[in-house]
Every structure is written in C-alpha cells, then in structure tokens.
Amino acid sequence: MHQRKGKKIFIYFFLLFFLGSIQNTNLNIKNFKNNYFVKVSGLDEIENQILTKEIKNLNLENIFFMKKRGIYEIINNNSLVESFKIFKIYPYTLDIKIEKTIYLAKISIEKKIFIIGSNGKLLKNQLYNNELPFIFGNPKIHEFLEIKKIIDNSKFSFDEIKNLYFFPSKRWDLELKNNIFLKLPRDHIGDTLDHIFKIMNEKNFENITSIDARIINQLILK
Numbered sequence: 268m269h270q271r272k273g274k275k276i277f278i279y280f281f282l283l284f285f286l287g288s289i290q291n292t293n294l295n296i297k298n299f300k301n302n303y304f305v306k307v308s309g310l311d312e313i314e315n316q317i318l319t320k321e322i323k324n325l326n327l328e329n330i331f332f333m334k335k336r337g338i339y340e341i342i343n344n345n346s347l348v349e350s351f352k353i354f355k356i357y358p359y360t361l362d363i364k365i366e367k368t369i370y371l372a373k374i375s376i377e378k379k380i381f382i383i384g385s386n387g388k389l390l391k392n393q394l395y396n397n398e399l400p401f402i403f404g405n406p407k408i409h410e411f412l413e414i415k416k417i418i419d420n421s422k423f424s425f426d427e428i429k430n431l432y433f434f435p436s437k438r439w440d441l442e443l444k445n446n447i448f449l450k451l452p453r454d455h456i457g458d459t460l461d462h463i464f465k466i467m468n469e470k471n472f473e474n475i476t477s478i479d480a481r482i483i484n485q486l487i488l489k
Contacts, residue, residue: 298418309365310347318345346388361422372431374402383408400425404433414456421460438481448477451488455483462486 305322307315313332321341338361342351348366354362368384373392375381380392382399387408402411410433418425420443439456441449447467452459459480466478466486479487 279396282417303359304362305361305363307363307365309351310367314347318342318363318365322363346384346386349384349386370399371425372400372402372411374411383411387412400428400430402433404431404435406433417457418460421457422464423460447472447475450477450479450481452481452483453473 279285292450303323305319307319307322309315310318318341322338325337325341338353342348342363342365349366349368351365352361354364356362368386368388368390371383371385373380373382374389376389382390382392383402384390389408406414411431414431415425418428427443427445428441429444429446430442432442434440438453440449441451443449449460449463463480463486464477475488477489479489
C-alpha cells in the first residue's frame with residue numbers, strides 16, 4: 268500500500284515538474300520574441316537602424332537555433348555591406364559587426380548614375396562626391412574591378428585617376444587628375460603602366476597631354 272502511494276506521489280511530482288518546465292520554456296520563447304536585442308554597427312546611424320529593423324522583423328525565437336539563411340540573406344542583400352560577423356550573446360542579444368563597402372567609382376547605367384562598391388555591387392548615387400572617378404562606357408562590374416586591381420598593383424595610385432574610358436574592344440583609357448590621357452593596350456596593362464610611370468618621372472611633361480601605349484613596345488607622346 269505504501270509502495271503504491273509512493274509511486275503516485277512520484278508520478279504527481281514528475282508531472283508537476285514536467286509541466287512547469289514546458290511553461291517556463293514557452294515563457295522564455297515569448298520573452299525572447301518581445302525583448303531580444305539586435306545591435307548593428309559599422310554603417311551610418313540611419314543605415315544601422317534600417318538593418319536592425321529588417322532583422323527584428325524575422326521574429327527570431329532563439330538566437331542559438333536561429334535560421335542563418337534569413338538573417339544572412341538580409342545582410343548580404345544590403346549593397347553597403349562588404350563583410351560582417353555575427354556574435355550571439357546569451358540570452359537575448361545579437362551583435363552584428365559590419366565592414367562597410369568602399370565607394371570606388373561612378374557609372375551611368377540606363378541614364379541613371381550609380382556607385383560601384385568594393386564589394387562588386389551597385390549603389391544608388393546618394394553622394395555629392397566629385398572626387399570619385401567616372402567610368403565612361405559599358406564595362407561589366409568585374410571588368411572594372413580587374414582594371415582597378417591592375418592599377419593598384421602598378422606604380423600608379425588609383426587616387427590619381429580622374430576618369431576611366433572603356434571601349435567595346437575591351438580596352439581602357441585612363442585620364443589622370445593632372446589631365447594627361449593614358450591610352451592602354453588590351454594586354455600587359457600592368458607592365459605598361461609601370462613603364463609609363465617611369466617615363467613620366469624621367470622626362471619633362473609640362474606640354475604633354477596624352478601617352479599612347481596601344482602599340483607594343485612603343486610610346487607616342489603628344
């Protein structure tokens with residue numbers, strides 16, 4: 268008799284503990300939905316706020332079992348983001364640190380001006396920054412990034428570039444900020460730029476307005 272009574276007490280105690288655990292779990296999820304904190308840093312204040320709101324609209328239930336796809340898609344779809352890291356801080360905080368993309372150049376597409384970022388994405392032109400070089404022609408973004416990398420690896424600095432001209436033949440011309448035009452070949456661009464740089468530092472270029480390097484092993488100064 269005592270054994271049966273003891274078993275009943277144990278079963279009642281177990282049910283009470285189990286149901287209480289379920290209620291506490293539901294309470295924690297409810298509190299997380301209403302009170303979890305998202306911290307975004309790295310962008311401008313307004314941009315941080317916009318991204319924070321988009322992430323909170325996901326209605327995350329648990330930061331340790333959250334679906335990465337949704338939150339990663341939101342961040343990756345933001346054209347201002349170069350890279351990011353997400354830190355989960357127990358119990359209710361997501362700390363998102365963003366590296367903002369670098370504005371490289373302006374380009375006209377279908378009569379609208381866009382900015383190309385270092386992340387390879389197009390951004391709406393909301394800048395009144397005339398210091399960025401302008402791209403004339405219709406290169407693909409990866410073609411611009413390739414010539415930019417070549418310039419960076421040469422003795423020239425990309426900061427010296429005023430405008431870039433892209434031709435259907437896949438050839439580039441560069442206009443420097445000192446108003447000298449560089450007409451480049453299709454191939455061996457890096458070596459050509461280094462040769463031009465050397466010549467420019469050895470000769471008097473006061474009356475020179477263009478350097479034509481389209482023919483291999485030949486520079487035409489005008």
